[in-house]
């Protein structure tokens with residue numbers, strides 16, 4: 001079957017197809033028997049539905065698993081076909097952007113970088129760099145992508161796909177990103193939904209979708225995905241969906257207040273979590289303690305200084321971990337996500353820093369029979385945001401498939 005037809009069929013397929021695809025994204029590769037159990041469909045109905053999805057080039061059988069010790073037949077798990085339409089994605093940061101092609105099964109197929117001058121006030125140059133990077137990516141696939149997903153390092157109106165504000169890159173403020181991408185690149189996308197699918201969201205929420213679809217959040221209905229480094233951000237998944245609030249109003253957890261009358265924050269408030277747990281705080285404290293490389297200190301070098309028993313380094317690790325845990329305590333008390341996945345610079349602090357953050361989190365919350373929340377290092381390295389930008393499009397596509405057949 002033609003590749004374009006496969007793209008279109010994602011939109012034409014109904015609720016039953018969407019349920020099968022959702023179950024695979026939730027649980028990973030599954031046999032037909034497992035899929036029948038999970039979706040509640042009869043074996044014969046399920047076999048027919050799976051065949052339709054295979055004919056459309058969306059599903060494929062993987063290598064067979066060995067038979068069970070009890071002597072069951074070897075099963076061939078089903079997973080998203082490498083021939084399924086991919087997703088074009090971008091991660092837009094102050095001065096730098098990364099574009100990539102992600103397969104519907106979560107493989108990074110290609111990536112390119114572009115730069116622009118942050119703070120120049122030249123919004124057109126930033127837009128041109130983004131369009132150039134995405135055109136480069138679109139030229140690398142013969143199959144029209146399902147859509148474009150963009151993660152932005154700032155606040156976004158997720159209803160309209162408009163950037164509200166990006167600290168350090170004000171030229172992006174107010175940019176109607178989704179509208180621009182639809183107008184300039186829409187013709188190159190699959191039209192399964194009868195419209196060009198362009199999704200724009202803030203970076204920590206896209207990152208959470210990366211965990212949800214392709215990382216440790218798979219199959220979990222609740223967890224929090226944290227970005228930690230020069231800024232702090234969180235994407236929260238509740239009831240299996242990323243939590244946005246109306247038009248994406250929530251999520252600026254770095255600017256939740258942890259210290260009344262605390263230090264001034266670049267956001268204009270005082271005592272934000274970021275002012276006691278971000279890089280600015282870390283470097284100011286390292287300078288005061290006369291640690292080597294204080295002005296550019298990050299988690300990796302700090303934990304190495306502590307391991308080498310450089311005076312005051314271990315003490316700073318401990319205080320940083322305690323300050324980082326403060327925001328997690330608040331998130332736990334309000335949402336109880338159960339799992340906090342660490343991304344960004346703090347993940348470079350490895351097990352030492354993760355363990356101390358978890359220790360301080362547990363010490364600051366009451367015990368409960370349900371057990372304490374876990375803190376984990378990401379398994380997706382730096383790719384979570386790009387994969388999550390694909391997750392934005394895949395989520396929207398599945399929602400539309402379910403909706404159109406209801």
Ligand SMILES: [Zn+2]
Pocket residue numbers: 254255265266267268269272274
């Ligand atoms: Zn702030």
